[in-house]
Amino acid sequence: MSKINENTVLEIDNLKVDFETNTGMVHAVKGVNIHVDSGETVAIVGESGSGKSQTMMAAMGLLAGNGITHGEVRYRGENILGSSIRKLNKIRGAKVTMIFQEPMTSLDPLYTIERQLCEPMVEHGEYTWASAKKRAVELLELVGIPEPARKVKAYPYEMSGGQRQRVMIAMALANDPDVLIADEPTTALDVTTQAQILELMADLQRRLGMAVVFITHDLAIVERISDRVYVMKSGEVVEEGPTKEIFGQPKHDYTKMLLDAEPTGLKSMVPDSNPIVLDAEKVRVEFETETGFLKPNHVLRAVNDISMEVREGQTLGIVGESGSGKSTLGRAVLQLLPNASGRVVYQGNDITGASKKKMRPLRKEMQLIFQDPFGSLSPRMTVGQIITEGLLVHEPQLSAKERDQRAIQALEEVSMDPAMRNRYPHEFSGGQRQRIAIARTMILNPKLVVLDEPTSALDRTVQKQVVELLRNLQKEHGLTYLFISHDLAVVRAMSDTVMVMQKGEVVEKGLAEEIFSNPKEEYTKELIAAAALKPA
Template structure:
């Protein structure tokens, strides 16, 4: 069926090139793309595929060392090479863009009302005071509660979902023809993600604008896009309707992306298997306020009376929204944060163990973090990072023996052993996560707590890391606690699921039971909010 809608943005032979000390790097290699009035076009692909740089090039927002060539015509007007003054009449008015992380896009020194008013004043004239009525209208439109009060709020006073709504309000300020949304929900919980996408849908229907959705999440694409362009290494490898792309993909790369969605099922080790780690009535309190400019001090209970048992060879998935207490519970079980409750590791009661008493047990209780780059020292080689724990727990090893263990660990995580002589910045996100896993398994632990280990990775890389973790679990009899807000990953990795809200467990059970027949309304809301491809 032919789409008869008008093409309002025609991109032809577009190239984006960056000048670097090592020569020119071509991020976008001469692509063609059409955006039609009122449609939702999803541009998908892995990190580095050129999705964002294509749109930044069209908008004239490239970094100083970038340049764009080719053609991008908006309603017949060429944007490439257009003088800045003329370009500014289009961007921010007719073509607008919202970004992945609103906290870095919003100025912390100005109220949200002032920031939403800025494009109105710039494009329509008048004063900020005169623009106030339009700002209030926009805040109400995007679902910000009590707009008259929140108009004078600062970005840090709002939640992640509210900040993203502010960014949408700013983008809508001048009734655009095209709204480009660059990974608008990646940093958000599934329920907030669903709300933001539902909001974009309603606004699109109300104003008839085209939406360009840049994302690597195919579940979202399937639910919200009418047409898809698949990019790889700066080129468009396939375009088509959403149904065609998902049901009849032509390019091998597209087939790979679709196959990369987390799949498989973790079998339960059963109730007869010994318990390796247990926490009873776990509670964690944090002091609030009472600082130099704060109000009177108070107590915030991050984890509230939680009971959890991890068996040998088991994977418990812990899910819940930000602030539910997932990560804090994981750290409490490892005795890394002050807490109360009874803790048992194997046959040992570790409830009263302090830092020094826990130190010999650390090799058996390991933690892998969400951000592999932030958790790896940029000043150490990969070999030094991986073997750091051996200095503490096996100080008798010679340098040659440590090097041998590093080689074995890198092979286990499917990295070239020669990588031990390089630095973290020389590796991709997926490779850095493998390095973090190698650092944990080199000590031959019994329990590994994985805190959002795949959330920063592309789907295809996520699948590789999940397969790796499964293989390591089988090879070494590892027990995992897997913390994530990505329900498709939890389903693929876990044989038991714990659902948390406001520091408490609201529901728990075998994975199939939780996903197929959740009992609690909160769990049902989480499940219905998740988009799976």
């Protein structure tokens, strides 16, 4: 195990973090010790709520107003915990910088990339505005953004998720920091973009010699990039050591559980005699965007003549990078996009271009589960009201007592305590909220369910639980799934067949086992290599 020495650049000593709440004191971090040496990558891993992010937020002096800290945080031997804002601002953003999980919420939508890159450089007194603008272009080039001189004038919404994350890295590197703290920087990215970002960070670390603290719940990333690992559970470090030791010979049961959390196994194939639930031919979706005064509008073809056939009880996994058109395809077959064309047949009925009136009775059977359960659940409604909302539309004859009984059954089916139905979404974890979203769907007894990235925001342990839940529900009710995801481990565990998409086109299609064991197309091989999958 690495010892604290003269190369130690950041040291956290017996750190405790408490939060004052209406229901009493919450002990989020309980005496944590962490150190980082120059040039090394240290990973802090654990499930949501383990305290890993709060540990580093406290170190940076970025806790919420009700946060209370004890202990010491030493940067190059000097304790900075509890320092004044003036003193902290000389260190954070210059010597110690942080990349946050969701770049879209960290970047100001009203300012150009140039303005947001230049501001910290000028603020810390190292650059004038003129020199900062020149440096901003250099930084975008450094992090691999094409046409940096043009992109620097763009706004955040004009860039992809991967490009926005690269901007955040560029911002963090602007003042040549000693320590870069990256808090779940790749969670929302597809596997190829994720691999690019990780390679970029590793390359920059080698060139600049900085220390990196990588906060994540993705152990595949940790194994790939880190020198040492701290495993956190319930606010405490339960195990630490060199990465090879942690992965090769884990000692703590919690570490072993995390390492075993990746969804595994292959789905049993459904017989060809099962009836076809969804048959789509040459589905096409085009979006028209304005290009300027007196100029013809630009037409973007998001989905280009895609056909599919899915049988009862079958799961078709749809994979691809962000922008490949997979989510758009899912919405098109559900007749949720007015600009879609092609033929869609549901259970023998042609629903192509069907009116809202014709589709309304079918909506009960054709359901959609979204990526972000918190964003798709109304914060002003109780869980019971959320789950039974669809019944008010599709089964209006039910009494309040009957709806409540159905809510109890739906919650029990997704392994949640029915007594929780009078609570609100913010009172639940991410995994629990996703179970609520699934219960809201299952209460209507659907036949076809489109699952759009339903596990991407969840810890691996919770992912495994949700995958098992979805498998059981499918088996019990004969459900047909379109499973849209960039997480290949989850797709492999869920799918009978797989469709690989790129730029609105189908690159490769076939049985899941064949696609993952013997991919034929180069793009598919790149996706699988980037995912670093364990054996099924």
